C-alpha cells in the first residue's frame with residue numbers, strides 16, 4: 363500500500379484523484395503527489411529503514427506506489443564515497459561523492475523509472491514510454507523488459523553511441539528524432555494524447571519525479587542521519603534538484619534527521635544553461651535557450667521544473683553555476699584521475715562546478731559537501747576519446763622503452 367492521498371497542482375493548489383495525469387485543468391500547473399505524512403510518521407523509523415532492502419525501496423513508505431509489486435532491478439543505495447584526493451586538491455576536507463553511475467542502467471534515472479514503471483503497472487498500462495536525453499531511454503527500456511512491458515523510447519538523433527546502444531539492447535522500439543530534446547518532448551506530448559501509453563516523464567511524471575527524492579534520503583542516511591552543508595547537482599529539467607531538496611526536508615519533518623541547513627548548488631554547461639542564466643539575471647522564470655553542449659544529457663533548453671529549481675536555490679541560499687564547455691571534459695578527467703570514478707559529461711559539469719565553488723570560497727574547507735555523480739562515463743566515450751591516448755607500440759622491449767621515454 364502507499365500513503366498517497368491525492369494529486370495537487372503546484373500552482374493553484376487544486377486537488378485531483380490519483381490517476382495518470384500531470385497538469386492542472388484550470389491553470390496548466392504541474393501536479394504533485396500528496397501524502398498522508400501523519401500516517402507515514404507513525405510507521406517510519408530509522409530502524410525500519412535500516413531493516414529494508416539495499417535499494418531505494420528501503421524508503422518505500424515515502425514513495426507513491428505499492429512496493430510489494432515493485433519493478434525492481436536494484437536501483438539505488440549506491441555508494442557515498444569519502445573523497446581523499448579530489449578533496450585535498452580543492453582544499454575541501456569533508457567532500458563526498460554520491461556515485462549514481464553504478465545504478466543498474468548506469469544513471470540515476472533508474473530511481474525515477476523504477477517508481478514510474480511500478481505505477482504504470484498499477485494503473486494497468488502495458489507500454490512504458492519516454493522522451494529522453496539518453497539515460498532515461500536506457501532505464502525505461504531496461505525496466506520495461508523486467509516488467510514484461512513493451513517500451514517505446516524517443517531520443518534526439520545526435521546522441522552518443524553508448525546511450526543509443528545502451529537503450530536498444532533491452533529491445534524497445536527506439537525512435538531517434540531529427541531534432542532537439544525540446545522538439546522530442548513536444549512530439550511525445552502529442553503522442554501521449556493519442557496512444558494509451560505510460561510516458562514516464564509526461565502522464566506519469568508526478569509519480570516518476572518522486573523517485574529522485576531517494577538521493578536526498580540516501581545521502582542523509584549514509585552520512586549518519588544528517589543533511590550535508592552543500593549539495594552540488596547537475597540539472598536539465600531541474601526536477602532532480604528540487605527532489606533532493608524535498609527529500610531532505612521530508613526526513614527533517616519526520617524527525618529522521620535534525621534541522622536541514624543544506625545549500626543547494628545547481629550546475630549546467632555553458633552551452634545549455636537556462637536555469638543558471640535566470641538565476642544570474644535575478645529572474646524567477648526561465649527563458650528557453652537552444653542547446654549546444656557536449657553535456658547532451660543536460661541539453662534541455664526549456665526546463666519543465668526550472669521555476670521550482672530557482673525557488674529551491676532561493677530557499678536554500680544556494681547558487682547556480684555554468685561551466686565552460688571545455689571544463690566538462692576537464693572535470694571528467696579530474697574525477698577519474700583523482701578518485702577512480704568515470705562519470706559521464708554531467709559528472710564533468712558537477713566536478714568543474716564544485717571546483718569553482720571551492721575556489722570562490724562559497725564552500726568552506728570543513729563544510730560537509732556532496733557532489734552528485736549521476737551518470738556513467740562509458741556512455742559518453744565520444745566526449746573524452748580524443749584526450750586519452752594509449753601508447754601504440756611494436757611487440758618488443760625497445761619499442762616499449764622508446765615509447766615510455768617519448769611520453770615522459
Ligand SMILES: Cc1ncc(COP(=O)(O)O)c(C=O)c1O
Nearest residue numbers: 497598599600601602659736737
Ligand atoms: C546523467 C544525468 N544527470 C542529470 C540529469 C538532470 O536531470 P533533471 O532533468 O532531473 O534535472 C540528467 C537528465 O537527463 C541526466 O541524464
Ligand SMILES: [Zn+2]
Nearest residue numbers: 371374386389
Ligand atoms: Zn492549477
